[in-house]
Amino acid sequence: MAQGFAFDGQSLITPGQIIRPNDHQNLPSSDQLILAKAELAIALDLCLQQFQSGVDPHAIIRRVTETLHQLRRRFHARIWDEIVPLVQAHPVTDFVFQDPFTKWSFDKPRGYSGDAHLLDFIYGHSEVEGEIAAATELGRKIYDYTKDASSSVAVRERRDLLARRVDDIASKHDDQIEVLAVASGHLREASLSIALREGRIKRWVALDQDPLSVGTVTRDFAGTPVEAINGSVKTLISGRHKLGTLDFVYAAGLYDYLADGVAVKLTKRCLQMVKPGGSFLFANFSQATRVDGYMETFMNWPLLLRTEDDMQSIAENATGTDDVSISVWSGENLDVIYCEIKKL
Template identity: 40%
Template sequence: MASGGLSLFREHDRLSRFKSLEDRPPLPIGTQAPVSIPDTLYPVVAEDVRRALTDIANLASPGNYTALADTLIDLLALLKETFSDRTWHGAVLPAARAHTVAQLVHECPFTSHSFTKPRGYPGDAGLIDFVYRHPAARPAQEAATAAGRTVMAFTVDVTACEAVRRRRSVLAAAIDAAAARREQPAILSVACGHLREAELSLALTAGRVGRLLAVDQDATSLAAVEGYRGSVSPAIETRQATVRQILAHRTDLGRFDLVYAAGLYDYLDARVAARLTRVLFDHLHPGGRLLIPNFLWGVREEAYMEVFMDWYLLYRTRSEIEDFAREIDPAAIRSTLYTEDAAGTIGYLEIERI
């Protein structure tokens, strides 16, 4: 097993020198099965990683790391696909983080923000503002190096980030649809972040929403949301609460015509996700709808996110997302609808209460 694994790794070392995705040959037959390397060979694997990353670092041009970022994402994805989780976390990931290429990509304010976690947890609302290309993220972008900005221009344009921007539009459309179904609806956003979808909602700005309660654990995020009371709608309210408090029924949230959670479920294990789905469903008025997005398997940038952003998501299949509803009494459900975005990156589960 050891010799076969190292043979595969030399193939990856070679692939790292391709200057573009178009030059990359197809994966060799048989490399789909994860390869686990004995601990005693981790130093050899780490050295191979360092050589491959040195080749990639040589793609950096003064003031422009676009080719570096593109090839780096591709190589890491290939390595993560090939090696077992144990080898990935024990040998590949530490070697990559220790390489000087990490310093180059951390010139990107988006990548650096995620890795340093200024609010103490991954995927905070400030990070998502980079994905949205929101003006709030502009000062950090302008303070970055010119080369760092080229990394960010590339990384925020990948499929996963485009899916997050699309998700924002989907949530805004859900708010507008709730206002079309019911006069002055009550809406709950769980783990609302900066609630940037409020800027896209026509119903909110037109005064057709009776109440939008934005709930988050982060006081900094809620302070940003408070600003929308004057600029978007006075119907917006904020409440600081954790998922644990919601699950324990220690919050008096009320009843709603629409409940949604933007990126929350990407961080919840299956048992907590099912429990939360039942609790949130119980907060619906008759005819109300619960909307839950979750990233699907197959995100090309997953390995880059783990190595250089320290950003881990829980990717799921359609059946796993649909299984969120397993604790709800079927007799209380009028309908369920599963959809995906055009790229098959995020799946959406909508559950309507009778």
């Protein structure tokens, strides 16, 4: 299972805070470091030459993404930690950073990884049209690739799945339903919900720690049952919000930043807010993803990757002997895993 600091659930995760499981075991030899650095130099220098000679940017990014994935997988975490800044300082970034999505992720204008504006690059939302139009031709071509990388496809599937889940739950209730999105970002899934459009939602609470995202949700969903509130994992766990109980509570794009201890506490808390017969769903990026190396280097966006067993274990630790049913499954391309806990 993923290990790490016991984040307090409020401090935002920045690179360097995420620790991989085997950090302290079987420390690597210096030969391994030399080998990894040599392989990296060959791959990045080739990448640079190819950009300079006008090779198809999709082919370049595809190859370097796979190379970085293999390096991350094959070498010890300590070696990988030395590789990351070398990639980030390499002249090839002059080309790769022309992609406005990669550049936004690397720069972190909001001070933390994975903000909702970054997700809008994945959703292809109109909010980012100006930035894409202002990019260079090469930047737009790279974005064409990164927006359709497996991780991006999986995040769009996640948004669609959440909207369908809300609709499905609403269709099984005679009364209007109540929903809570934890770490809602811009709550883009709500625009896809038929139940919201048809007035079958009583309230859809969108909680996020970022006041800019709370402001965007307030603006975009004015006059609907969506209520945006400022709050964090910490304020939620401490019971500061009086939200009552709801039919469906979910968290997407959040557990990837939470160490196991906090993940279990948050799961317990969210389940307390679920009505009998309702459910809590959380998603997490999977260890099966092959874009981990690109994300951690060029995007400076490390995540706590989990397995289906890790998700099951968070759910079991959070529920103990409670009367619940737990389902764990992977999305279509396996990059994102889901766990839904239904209160019986």
